[in-house]
Amino acid sequence: MTYSVAACHAKGKCATDKIFGANAAAAKAAAQYGKNKVINATIGAFMDEQERLACIPTVEKVFKNFSINHIIPYAPIAGLPDYLAAMIELTFADHKPEAYLDAVATAGGTGAIHHTIWNYSEIGDTILTSDWYWGPYKILCQDALRTLDTYTLFDEQQKFNIGAFSAKVREIIAKQNNLVIIINTPAHNPTGFSLSDSDWDQVLDLFKDCVKDTTKHIIPLIDIAYIDYAGEKNACRSFLKKFGNLPANILPILACSMSKGFTMYGQRTGVMIGISSNKEVITEFQSINQFTSRATWSNINYSAMKLLADIYQDKRLLAQAEQERGEYYALIRKRADIFMREAQEVNLHMLPYIAGFFITVPVENPEAVCEKLHEDHIFAVPLAKGIRIAVCAVTSEKMTGMAGKFAKAIQAV
Ligand code: PLP
Known part of the structure; x- marks a missing residue:
């Protein structure tokens, strides 16, 4: 028992975040093997096809035009x-x-x-x-x-x-x-x-x-x-x-x-x-x-x-922002479609994906399968009963072939 001064209800609180942990492992692998060789499917943010964190251009433009008096007030x-x-x-x-x-x-x-x-x-x-x-x-x-x-x-x-x-x-x-x-x-x-x-x-x-x-x-x-x-x-x-x-x-x-x-x-x-x-x-x-x-x-x-x-x-700005976001959505769809099509080809069972940033593959031993995937430089998030893949963050090019690697890793473990 470590020395503690915390109140009773606060003792032992510790939020270890598996997502940030998996992301850190991906970053380490990228530094070691080169970014091009590493697939980081841990990030819950939309990354563009150049793997840059994307900001909706209209949002960026409006934000950058703010004077300081539009930034600092209460x-x-x-x-x-x-x-x-x-x-x-x-x-x-x-x-x-x-x-x-x-x-x-x-x-x-x-x-x-x-x-x-x-x-x-x-x-x-x-x-x-x-x-x-x-x-x-x-x-x-x-x-x-x-x-x-x-x-x-x-x-x-x-x-x-x-x-x-x-x-x-x-x-x-x-x-x-x-x-x-x-x-x-x-x-x-x-x-x-x-x-x-x-x-x-x-x-x-x-x-x-x-x-x-x-x-x-x-x-x-x-x-x-x-x-x-x-x-x-x-x-x-x-x-x-x-x-x-x-x-x-x-x-x-x-x-x-x-x-x-x-x-x-x-x-x-x-x-x-x-x-x-x-x-x-x-x-x-x-x-x-x-x-x-x-x-x-x-x-x-x-x-x-x-x-x-x-x-x-400004209805024009809104329409523009929505159109730009629509392009991000289309890219995420395209990436998810690649994974789903390939998953079907290799008989990889995944949970029913309709839309959004993530796909989940249910597996019995998520940590071990994730470890195995590291051999292919693939980093995803182990959950209690499956593995979460951030389709928002993996380029279409890197998404291609990933379902097959999942199927192989699951078999090997
Ligand atoms: N709910 C879900 C399911 C999420 O994944 C997130 C962010 O990752 C949020 C809510 C809330 O996000 P934020 O507090 O950044 O708005």
Whole structure:
């Protein structure tokens, strides 16, 4: 036992990040063997075909034109009003639900997840997400003294496992009054899966049934970090309309981020949007989340919010930015298509990819397979039950032949 002065709840906290670890190993190999020989499939950011971190050119242009007075000011704690209004419009596009809506600026999508866990579950409560999940969910829960539980995301046909989902929701809601459920869709990290509109119908029917007991509250936290790389703008947003006219004890919250959609990863800018049929729930949403912002990071990045508001207000700039992002999306699709086609040729089983930054190959011994792949200078992220491949970061050229190498490594281990 090492000497510790930490408070009881903080003792032993240590976030070892497998993603950064795998990325460091790739960087070391690149220094040793040359960048051209190394495939770094660990990075959760879009890299162009020259393997450079890409910034949407319109975003870069607007940002670089800011005077210092658009970079250094404090922002209102709730966020710049024009930014919040723009984020609401961009998030819903043509699918705004019939409901009261409000938004609070957050430090990235992570901040929205943090606030939802803190303000909508009790200390000691269980939060639910799928068995394939983005690792920080667990850290966010643990740090807030909550527990993360999971349901099996896919059934035997590799479809959304509504049976497993329903069983877990009913089990947990029987024990606690508030249930926060994190659903990362569309373009889920790490699988690339998206719930279909009919999956959503089943999910919402279940929620409506569970909250007939009016002491119960369900808070679906929909993490839409990858929505701008999930397909045609309105098609991949159609599910959002379904959040209208829900019972007041169902409060969907959207965790939105500028990290991927506007390639502003490190600028730490996001928003949480609350959707309710009850005006008081939304007034409370605004008030309590703003309070928690004050208590955690105070206000967020002024210039990133200003940038989004400026782009949104100039329809020409917005169209340009969306077109440029569309080109990135097309490249990611092309890379994913290469992997999927080759995977089929070599009989490599992968989880159902619909869109987004990542593909996952389920394997029994992820660490050992990843080690084996290092012999081919391929670096990917070992998860609990599979390996995550960042199709956002591997060029089309390097993607070619990779599925075969995965199949060989799995066989060899
Ligand atoms: N949710 C998922 C699934 C993610 O992968 C990420 C980023 O990697 C985020 C949310 C939030 O990102 P940020 O806090 O940078 O907006």
